[in-house]
Amino acid sequence: MTTMVATTTAPATHSNRIRYAALIAKVLLFGLLLTALVWPDLSGIKGKAAGARLVVYPIGAMVLPLWWWAYGRTRSKLHRTFPWPADLLLTLPWLIDLIGNRLNLFDTVDWWDDAMHFLLWGFLTAGALLAFAPRNLSRGVLAFVALGFGATAAVIWELGEYVAFVRNSPELQSAYTDTLGDLALGTLGALIGGLICYQFRARP
Known part of the structure; x- marks a missing residue:
């Protein structure tokens, strides 16, 4: 009986941890966005399309919950319950990007952007x-x-960066080379993420 209880509670505990991590990530993200509104000079995104980020990042983090509320919870054939692992993965990019900008890592660490x-x-x-x-x-x-x-997604991001701030910034001189590298790394990262996703789904 003890073994059965431990076996059944372990997946539930793991699921709860992922859910809490996703919720914490969203709280941190919206907290950073709020502080960027209140103290724009300290946000790390001033001069880097701050207005666009304040619109796009919440949408990116909330697209899955909004889809689930409007459609997925009643008609989704993929999930019986809200997909918290996917929600966490879709929230982390926006949060990590904001943290990196807040700590000025993109401008002070050579390899950080790549x-x-x-x-x-x-x-x-x-x-x-x-x-x-x-x-x-x-x-x-x-x-x-x-x-x-x-x-x-990488092409859309690079186009957005160019229109929003790169074309009017000193970065324009090296934008072509940087954009090619960003597109290559983003596409490679997407491929690796897809293969890891396949392995995750293939587990019994």
């Missing part, structure tokens, strides 16, 4: 696949979906 494009696109792609991709996709098809989503 690492973030690789890592955060992996999180974003894995979260999107866990939330919306059918579970019966093969490894190859899932890899192509990950590449398509990741590359498209």
